[in-house]
Amino acid sequence: MTIRPPIAMLAELTHRCPLSCPYCSNPVELARTETELPTEDWVRVFGEAAELGVLQLHLSGGEPASRRNLAELVRAARAAGLYTNLITSGIGLTEARLRELDAAGLDHIQLSLQGTDAEMADAIGGYRGGFMRKMQVAGWIKAIGFPLTLNTVLHRRNLHQLPRALEMAEEMGARRIEVATVQFHGWALKNRDALMPTREQAKEATRIVAEARARLKGRLVVDYVPADYHSDYPKRCMGGWGTTGLNVAPDGTVLPCHAAQTIPHLTFENVRDKPLSEIWYQSPAFNAYRGTGWMPEPCQSCDRREADFGGCRCQAMALAGDAGATDPVCIKSPHHAALQARAAAHAEGPDALIYRIAPGKPLPLIAGAATGSEARPAERIAAENS
Numbered sequence: 001m002t003i004r005p006p007i008a009m010l011a012e013l014t015h016r017c018p019l020s021c022p023y024c025s026n027p028v029e030l031a032r033t034e035t036e037l038p039t040e041d042w043v044r045v046f047g048e049a050a051e052l053g054v055l056q057l058h059l060s061g062g063e064p065a066s067r068r069n070l071a072e073l074v075r076a077a078r079a080a081g082l083y084t085n086l087i088t089s090g091i092g093l094t095e096a097r098l099r100e101l102d103a104a105g106l107d108h109i110q111l112s113l114q115g116t117d118a119e120m121a122d123a124i125g126g127y128r129g130g131f132m133r134k135m136q137v138a139g140w141i142k143a144i145g146f147p148l149t150l151n152t153v154l155h156r157r158n159l160h161q162l163p164r165a166l167e168m169a170e171e172m173g174a175r176r177i178e179v180a181t182v183q184f185h186g187w188a189l190k191n192r193d194a195l196m197p198t199r200e201q202a203k204e205a206t207r208i209v210a211e212a213r214a215r216l217k218g219r220l221v222v223d224y225v226p227a228d229y230h231s232d233y234p235k236r237c238m239g240g241w242g243t244t245g246l247n248v249a250p251d252g253t254v255l256p257c258h259a260a261q262t263i264p265h266l267t268f269e270n271v272r273d274k275p276l277s278e279i280w281y282q283s284p285a286f287n288a289y290r291g292t293g294w295m296p297e298p299c300q301s302c303d304r305r306e307a308d309f310g311g312c313r314c315q316a317m318a319l320a321g322d323a324g325a326t327d328p329v330c331i332k333s334p335h336h337a338a339l340q341a342r343a344a345a346h347a348e349g350p351d352a353l354i355y356r357i358a359p360g361k362p363l364p365l366i367a368g369a370a371t372g373s374e375a376r377p378a379e380r381i382a383a384e385n386s
C-alpha cells in the first residue's frame with residue numbers, strides 16, 4: 001500500500017482552557033501544564049511537519065491563546081512554510097494580541113460559538129461574560145481582516161439556534177461556518193443524556209443546512225457534521241485513518257485522530273523520541289487501520305469501503321467494544337439497531353450537564369455551581385440553562 005504524506009497537522013498546544021464546555025472532546029484526563037512541549041520542540045516539530053509534506057497547521061487546544069508565546073509559535077510555523085489556522089474560543093485574545101498574531105503571519109481564524117446569545121453561550125461554556133467577550137473578539141477579527149470560520153457545536157440544548165448562527169456568520173464576515181452536531185468522545189461522553197439531539201431535531205438541522213447551502217452559495221460555505229447516532233452511514237473519519245492528517249497532543253504524543261488514545265491496545269509514539277516522518281510512515285498505531293486490508297465484513301466486500309473507510313475507529317471502540325469493528329452508525333453493522341435505540345433513549349435522558357473543572361481554574365460562573373477538581377470532577381447541575 002502506498003502511504004501518502006499528511007496534508008494537515010493539528011497541534012494541540014495545551015489542554016488548558018478557560019471554558020468548560022460539556023461537549024468537549026478532549027480526554028477526561030488532561031495533559032498537565034508541566035508536561036506540555038516547550039516552544040523549541042514545537043518549532044522543531046513544525047519544521048519536521050513541513051518536510052514531511054504537511055501544508056496546513058491547525059493551532060488548537062484547549063485554548064491555544066493560553067500559551068503566552070502563541071505569536072512566536074505562529075512565526076515559526078510560517079517560517080517553516082505552513083499555512084496557519086488558529087482554532088480558538090476567543091477568550092484570552094485582546095486586540096493587541098490579535099494584531100501581534102497578524103504581524104506574526106497568522107493566516108486564518110476559527111472562532112467557536114457555544115450559543116447565539118449570552119444566556120445560552122455562557123451557560124454552555126460555563127463562563128459568564130464569555131459571549132460578550134467573544135463578540136468583541138469577532139469585531140477585532142473583522143477589523144484586522146483575518147479570514148474567519150465560525151465553528152458551532154450543536155446539541156439538544158441549542159439546535160434551535162442554528163438559523164441565528166448562520167446569520168451571525170454572515171454578520172461577522174465569515175467565509176465559512178462549520179455546523180457540527182456534537183460527537184461523543186472524551187468528556188462529551190459523560191453528557192450524552194443531556195446533549196443527544198432528538199431524531200426530529202437532527203432531521204430539522206439537515207433541512208436547515210440544505211436550505212442555507214442553496215441560499216448562501218457563493219457567500220458562505222456551510223460545512224456540516226450530522227448527528228451520526230441518528231444516521232444510516234458513518235462519516236469518513238479523519239478522511240481515513242493515517243491518510244490525511246495527524247494530531248500532536250500537548251505532551252508531544254502523535255495520534256491518528258483526536259480520540260485515538262481511547263483504543264487501549266495501541267501504543268502511540270512521541271515527537272520527543274522520534275522524528276514525525278518515522279512516526280507517520282512506520283509506527284504500528286498509524287498502520288493499524290490504514291487502507292482497507294484490516295477491515296472485517298461487511299466492510300470488506302462493501303462498495304463504500306473507500307468512501308468512508310468503515311467509519312470511526314474510536315466510535316467502534318466506544319460503542320462495539322472493538323476498534324476493528326464496522327462503525328455501529330452503519331446500517332449494515334450488527335450493532336446499528338441497538339445504537340439507534342440507545343440514541344432515542346439518550347435523547348430523552350436527564351438534562352443535567354456535567355462540567356469539567358480543572359485544578360486551579362476559576363469556577364465557571366453559573367449560579368449553584370459546586371467546586372471540584374479534575375481528579376474528582378464536579379457535577380454541576382446548571383438548572384437555569386435547561
Ligand code: SF4
Pocket residue numbers: 017018019020021023024025026061062063089112
Ligand atoms: S470544547 Fe470548550 S472546553 Fe473544550 S477545549 Fe474547546 S472551548 Fe475549551
Ligand code: SF4
Pocket residue numbers: 233234298299300302303304305306308309310311326327330331332333
Ligand atoms: S459496511 Fe463498512 S464500508 Fe460499507 S457503508 Fe458500512 S461502514 Fe462503510
